[in-house]
Amino acid sequence: MVQDFTACEIAMNSAERVEHYAYRIDTEPDVGQAKPAKEWPSKGVIEFRNVSFQYAKSLPVVLNDISFATRDNEKIGIVGRTGSGKSSLMQALFRIAESNGLISVDSVDTKSVSLKSLRSSLAIIPQDPVVFSGTFRFNMDPLGEYRDAELWSALDRAGLKRKVEVQEGKLDGFVESGGENLSIGERQLLCLSRAMLKRPKILIMDEATANVDYETDAKIQKALREDFKETTILTIAHRLVTIMDYDRVLVLDHGKLAEFDTPKALLEREGIFYSLVMQTGESNATVLKKMAN
Template sequence: MYHIQHIGIVGRTGAGKSSLIASIFRLVEPQGVITIDGIPTSTISLPHLRTNLSIIPQDPVLFTGSLRMNLDPFQRCPDDRLWQALADVQLSNTVKHNPQKLEMNVGVGGSNFSLGQRQLICLARALLRENLILILDEATASVDPQMDALIQHTLHSKFDHCVVITVAHRLNTIMDSNKVMVLDGGQVVEFDHPYNLLQNSGGAFSNFVSQLGPTEAKRLGQVAYERYQRIQEVQTTKTDEKQLEQNQLENDLVVKDDELEELNGYVYSKSSCCDLPFVICHLYQHLLMTAFVLGTV
């Protein structure tokens, strides 16, 4: 896993999706190696690893108590951050309409909220934790399509700073991922952008999509294509920006070399006239200008 990726995980029942999540948390040790930014998770202490992971399961976990306590159990965040997190998941208006606001009561298991609202509260809590890895274990499997769309929008707009791993029940929730991992029998059988996977008509992922029928398969294919095009455009823009920076650096170096050559000739000619104070003054000015170009002053 590397920084800023949205990864979808699909597979039939028993393919190993839950086992993979358990392995990431090191509830079980994998036979292979799981790395985060190139670092094997086996070398990371369990407390450090688990406190830097957030997970939202299919049945979201809320505690009896205030909404504030559910959002910020250790009371580390000021009210303005709590309200911002609620606004980010589009729950702030709902909470403001309650007389108790942040102190409003959360029933047993969040029973006074809808399933979708409970998921959004968990998303707000994950935002406040600022972890770099968020795992959704079929979190939208039981919500209606409208709430699913809201959750997906929140994930892409507010969690673009971290790795989001989505174990999918509905394929449309992972079609705009950076990559999709297809599991079968505990093994990774495919791993690529969904658009690329769909180009292999005999592949496992293509088979999953085709089973939804031609109309839905075409729609999902279009979603994957549009996402793929956006990624390509971003990569092209980044490449162009990097090339511009390189060209500017090379131009700055050429200018600096020209200034040094001019300075060397100037010092030599003035030194021959023994006008030492004049030479020192201009030498200082040129050195100062060079320092500004290099950004050292």
């Protein structure tokens, strides 16, 4: 009886979790009601104006009075030491928690539009690739909006076509839960192909190359330069070499915007960014400086 009771209790964990998520967790507040134009955003211009951000009222402020603006199709690298607020900047953009101040995309206040409209208009390739249990087709196009030719094209540009072609069922080949039958690099490339399929005007790279080898990193960087020329890219940099040829670099320090300029100008200023470059070692710093110039 004790064994049966214990087995039943363990088996009911799933039901308990469903009940908890369905009824005991508050739904995200969605204050936005406006429906932006279908083609929004068309330029991908992001503006932060006096933005302060904290994950909850009881927690400390992680972004303090941040103000900056991007240009059309600009490539922005975001750097800073651990705890400087790099990932929090992206959380504020996606409205994971509500912020003070103005965040706008193409002059539209992100708080005025619904969470669905906002988040569906942005694309993100996270540090830990999100892979679903199902087929390659489902992982790339869960809503069934694209043709097979478009799926294959995205896989080809992401460098994953050969992997999918040899699978039984090809596009309908099975991907295990969490992508267990794929390497970390292949999971990241699958996320990249998903972003390529969407062709967003704004792409967020949250240290997407932090856990991959240099070969996969090279594929991702090549795809970013070729496929996302007309996309505004915000990249949280794990390796400085990935953002040294970007248009501008935004440097955060303890939740504040410390520097924001071209890599070359920041190096000449010899501030925080310069010190980060020098910390990579003399030989690496020389290479990075050449890239910036």
